[in-house]
Amino acid sequence: MQFGIFSVGDVTPDPTTGRTPTEAERIQAMVAIALKAEEVGLDVFATGEHHNPPFVPSSPTTMLGYLAARTERLVLSTATTLITTNDPVKIAEDYAMLQHLAGGRVDLMMGRGNTGPVYPWFGKDIRDGIALAVENYALLRRLWREDVVDWQGRYRTPLQGFTSTPRPLDGVPPFVWHGSIRSPEIAQQAGYYGDGFFHNNIFWPMEHTRRMVEVYRRSFERYGHGSADQAVVGLGGQVFMRKNSQDAVREFRPYFDNAPVYGHGPSLEDFTEQTPLTVGSPQQVIDRTLGFREQVGDYQRQLFLMDHAGLPLKTVLEQLDLLGEQVVPVLRREFDALRPAHVPDAPTHASLKAGLALPAAVAPGADSSGAGAPVAGQPVGAR
Amino acid sequence: MSRRRVVVVSAGLSSPSSTRLLADRLAAATAQALAGRGVETELEVVELRDVAHELTDHLLTGFPSARLRAALDAVAAADGVIAVSPVFSASYSGLFKTFFDVLDRDALDGTPVLVAATAGSARHSLVLEHALRPLFTYLRAVVVPTAVFAASEDWAGPGALVDRVERAARELVALVAAREPQAAADPYEDASAFERLLAGS
Numbered sequence: 130m131q132f133g134i135f136s137v138g139d140v141t142p143d144p145t146t147g148r149t150p151t152e153a154e155r156i157q158a159m160v161a162i163a164l165k166a167e168e169v170g171l172d173v174f175a176t177g178e179h180h181n182p183p184f185v186p187s188s189p190t191t192m193l194g195y196l197a198a199r200t201e202r203l204v205l206s207t208a209t210t211l212i213t214t215n216d217p218v219k220i221a222e223d224y225a226m227l228q229h230l231a232g233g234r235v236d237l238m239m240g241r242g243n244t245g246p247v248y249p250w251f252g253k254d255i256r257d258g259i260a261l262a263v264e265n266y267a268l269l270r271r272l273w274r275e276d277v278v279d280w281q282g283r284y285r286t287p288l289q290g291f292t293s294t295p296r297p298l299d300g301v302p303p304f305v306w307h308g309s310i311r312s313p314e315i316a317q318q319a320g321y322y323g324d325g326f327f328h329n330n331i332f333w334p335m336e337h338t339r340r341m342v343e344v345y346r347r348s349f350e351r352y353g354h355g356s357a358d359q360a361v362v363g364l365g366g367q368v369f370m371r372k373n374s375q376d377a378v379r380e381f382r383p384y385f386d387n388a389p390v391y392g393h394g395p396s397l398e399d400f401t402e403q404t405p406l407t408v409g410s411p412q413q414v415i416d417r418t419l420g421f422r423e424q425v426g427d428y429q430r431q432l433f434l435m436d437h438a439g440l441p442l443k444t445v446l447e448q449l450d451l452l453g454e455q456v457v458p459v460l461r462r463e464f465d466a467l468r469p470a471h472v473p474d475a476p477t478h479a480s481l482k483a484g485l486a487l488p489a490a491v492a493p494g495a496d497s498s499g500a501g502a503p504v505a506g507q508p509v510g511a512r
Numbered sequence: 513m514s515r516r517r518v519v520v521v522s523a524g525l526s527s528p529s530s531t532r533l534l535a536d537r538l539a540a541a542t543a544q545a546l547a548g549r550g551v552e553t554e555l556e557v558v559e560l561r562d563v564a565h566e567l568t569d570h571l572l573t574g575f576p577s578a579r580l581r582a583a584l585d586a587v588a589a590a591d592g593v594i595a596v597s598p599v600f601s602a603s604y605s606g607l608f609k610t611f612f613d614v615l616d617r618d619a620l621d622g623t624p625v626l627v628a629a630t631a632g633s634a635r636h637s638l639v640l641e642h643a644l645r646p647l648f649t650y651l652r653a654v655v656v657p658t659a660v661f662a663a664s665e666d667w668a669g670p671g672a673l674v675d676r677v678e679r680a681a682r683e684l685v686a687l688v689a690a691r692e693p694q695a696a697a698d699p700y701e702d703a704s705a706f707e708r709l710l711a712g713s
Contacts, residue, residue: 259709260709263706263709263710283712313702313705314706314709317703317706317707318706318709321707332573332574333575334575337575341700344700347703348703351703392572393572394569394571395569395573395577399569399577400573403575
């Protein structure tokens, strides 16, 4: 099982001091946090992609390329890559280049983005969000898998005789996760292609997460990638820890109460009960996280949101120490002991290259129910 | 005997409230009219005061508490809705509007709705026509022709209010009884939604 962190990259005032970091400080803090993640033994660092203040990470491959040079083991990922407003051709090129520079330590999580004006700023319409995600991703897959692509669709200028360079490292496209909080269509998309599905459950009740993962697992099985319990699932998590849980609550409360996403709303206690947010001792975090498995089954990737709401860098680094030293080793052991042998790990470049990762080895669109499956990878607009 | 589910949404704030009083009148008249057609009524009342904090939390967090979810689901699965608001500052109350703001946009598609309002003075009666009716039209509900307004003086004795309550209930029941009982749509269940999208349909 993979453990890691994902960063939104928000520039938020520290509510306890009123101080707002500069963009330069926040960018350097994200780098320090990613390096710390590797140092404490985590597996994955994922950056968000945003095109408006107060967020800094507009250019994920620039940051991840820099991190690739400064790390050795860490898998560099996104949370999320905007499959709607980015040109799929540019995604294919940028992430293939990153893959080469990082020696294959790259995967991506596709998302639609939820900031309305970003669509018009990039020449798109938010009402086409799902259709954009479907068409753009279908093209992206072909660009990584076919050397020469002829393509015509609804949302981008046609391509004739186009070759996306560089070709993926070792001929192995980066593994893709699809992130969606609310749209069952996207969970089905992930299952259709045998890709991973990530549910960022941190702001939602677990019951909803359970239903979305269930949609994905059914789709994964329906399209012939393996049994439902072999589907590749990732979850979010949000924690704040101190040795004594009362200290954790006392220290985190002002950050919670003023957080950009949920601040000035429900109480910390209500939100902790309703969502996976855990504020307490490392043992409480362990227990809560192990509980996710009871809702969604054996899963492959757990990412935690640690640096947000104005928490100072020093505090975040302390949190990562606790995560790496006291929480993740126990979770690794417990989850591994519980997972049956036929449930795979999350695919990596090495496993995909070796052709060992069952889910990605099966051709997409092979419908085990035999009910007229479409041919995957065919251009949408050509039908 | 067939059954229909009628859900009352009442936005009164005091207890007892005249908004709830009017809502109960309308619900009783509706149940009676349905019984007259041999249809049993399953009645549920959603008191918005009880979920007022949770509605604000929903605005801020984007998801409902379990109790609010139950109320929203009840309305989405209703065969008919009776929606009653007090008049605040020349319109429905903010609490009333918030509930319909967080309701799924398709939840009332085609649902028969009876609208009603209360106020201290009959001068506000057109709130039903310029505020509540367009709101439910936007939500693609089928709003019955008779909207029921009760000013303080209407509670003085038998009169036009009783007739209007009964007429509105009859109109609602005609629509509710003519419709098949509704089952709440399960958004997680449409297994081929992605394939249709991929095919560009």
